[in-house]
Amino acid sequence: MIIAETHRLILRTLNESDLDALMSVWGDQEVMRYSGGAGTREREENALKFYITLYKENGYSPYAVIEKKNQGFLGVCGFNPPSENGEIELVYHFAKKHWGMGYATEAAEACIDYAKNHFLTDKIAAFIDPENIGSENVLKKLGFEYKGAKFHQGSQKIEPYFVLTL
Ligand SMILES: CC(C)(COP(=O)(O)OP(=O)(O)OC[C@H]1O[C@@H](n2cnc3c(N)ncnc32)[C@H](O)[C@@H]1OP(=O)(O)O)[C@@H](O)C(=O)NCCC(=O)NCCS
Numbered sequence: 001m002i003i004a005e006t007h008r009l010i011l012r013t014l015n016e017s018d019l020d021a022l023m024s025v026w027g028d029q030e031v032m033r034y035s036g037g038a039g040t041r042e043r044e045e046n047a048l049k050f051y052i053t054l055y056k057e058n059g060y061s062p063y064a065v066i067e068k069k070n071q072g073f074l075g076v077c078g079f080n081p082p083s084e085n086g087e088i089e090l091v092y093h094f095a096k097k098h099w100g101m102g103y104a105t106e107a108a109e110a111c112i113d114y115a116k117n118h119f120l121t122d123k124i125a126a127f128i129d130p131e132n133i134g135s136e137n138v139l140k141k142l143g144f145e146y147k148g149a150k151f152h153q154g155s156q157k158i159e160p161y162f163v164l165t166l
Helices: 016-026 040-058 103-117 133-142
Strands: 002-005 009-012 062-067 073-080 089-095 123-127 145-152 157-164
Touching: 002 103, 009 073, 009 103, 016 040, 016 073, 016 089, 062 089, 062 103, 062 123, 089 103, 089 133, 123 145, 133 157
Parallel strands: 089 123
Antiparallel strands: 002 009, 009 062, 062 073, 073 089, 123 157, 145 157
């Protein structure tokens, strides 16, 4: 199912046949350096199943980001479930050869619009590793506000915490 279309991108729901493409992202140590490290195929197959169910039950998940021009799989962008008493979390992971072309910002803007238009939430959170300058820049471009350091259940670490109010 198509979630959004932008100038260059299509965002669609994940499906089970995406595993090979996802391994080029979630299975790559450099891409996942600030997100808990590269996963095994088995771990990411479980993650994919979790996200397919998450979308069916809640209407959000990370989505596949596809390049319109050649239908190539660039990465994922979308939402993780909230931490306890928190907001849904914006996440984005792109294959390394596609970094630096504005895709993360373009995809995340479309996800934020989707959340707004489908009343998924009125606030979106994001946590980053303090060394992940690229990710911090994406959040700043999207208008997220830094709210201090907060414990993040996903990473089990205290991390810089950002919020966007819709
Ligand atoms: C972080 C990430 C998503 C950025 O994707 P991207 O498509 O390259 O981002 P954009 O091109 O939209 O860049 C947005 C801004 O950040 C800047 N930026 C991107 N990567 C950067 C880096 N490594 N260092 C400094 N600035 C960076 C860009 O120059 C751009 O600013 P500009 O428009 O003023 O030039 C991508 O590098 C990635 O997938 N990293 C691995 C996964 C990850 O860490 N995800 C975040 C955790 S949820």
